[in-house]
């Protein structure tokens with residue numbers, strides 16, 4: 001855990017361990033492991049003496065239940081590497097008013113790493129799903145936190161179509177290194193574009209089911225949002241809730257750091273950041289140095305593959321010394337941009353994609 005960059009690390013929870021980095025520490029194209037957020041709902045399982053013997057069971061609605069060791073996954077399936085964003089469903093939660101339950105993520109419940117593993121589709125094909133298989137159910141080896149209100153560790157699932165996407169990986173490496181224990185090593189799922197909670201860590205079992213999974217994290221208001229915008233703080237009408245699938249378009253300004261001081265007379269500032277859009281693509285990013293009075297289109301780097309983020313850069317003119325508000329606004333491939341105020345309040349504070357702003361002082 002403490003292979004983390006300790007500078008600026010914000011610990012949101014000690015037990016279970018939850019931590020994020022401020023936006024300016026996410027300035028790399030590929031997020032280094034030591035700057036990658038951690039979200040644990042349970043306790044990290046004890047260290048694994050022989051990671052190659054870690055076993056994944058595939059059962060439920062399959063004709064041929066499997067128990068595959070990590071060594072067999074590596075030997076019998078073709079590996080893929082994709083750079084993909086992982087984002088907590090609650091990233092941005094701290095900006096909702098009134099405050100909601102859960103870790104108060106600001107901008108840092110996100111990272112973009114190179115994940116290496118085997119497509120889940122290939123593993124499921126080997127198990128031969130029955131005609132009744134509609135959803136997955138994910139199980140991990142994390143231990144419950146003694147005395148914690150959540151009795152069992154997280155266990156989520158997704159529709160079979162998402163499971164069969166070529167980018168959905170059973171991953172054993174992160175940025176070319178064996179997957180660290182705190183990020184789910186030896187084996188985890190990585191599911192692009194949807195809440196991070198689907199990317200089960202310490203993965204031990206995938207059951208196929210004929211209906212939506214009902215494990216911890218699937219019921220009540222967990223990972224659900226109202227179909228119609230609700231009055232912030234009002235009593236939720238659960239009949240009107242839907243499970244979160246694709247995460248909304250979002251961007252962060254990663255340079256300059258919030259509160260940066262620039263020398264007197266500075267008249268231009270280089271702005272950099274990253275943008276991503278769940279299942280969709282990022283079409284454009286606009287940046288402003290006057291709180292949104294005027295906008296400049298940023299230059300975008302291409303995505304390497306689906307679910308990668310797009311890094312952006314722009315040079316903004318600063319008309320004078322003094323205090324300037326810099327913001328970024330990403331727009332997805334369906335024309336939806338980030339809102340300027342937090343919208344979509346929901347009881348557990350998911351999906352807050354309000355524009356990210358920083359301030360710089362010249363002189």
Ligand SMILES: Nc1nc2c(c(=O)[nH]1)N[C@H]1C(S)=C(S)[C@@H](COP(=O)(O)O)O[C@H]1N2
Nearest residue numbers: 037038039040041088140183196197200201
């Ligand atoms: N087994 C297990 N998998 C899990 C979790 C967990 O608590 N237990 N947390 C989930 C959540 S809510 C998120 S956002 C991501 C975080 O992954 P990371 O810690 O590698 O960033 O893992 C997901 N997978």
Ligand SMILES: [Mo]
Nearest residue numbers: 088089196197
């Ligand atoms: Mo999460």
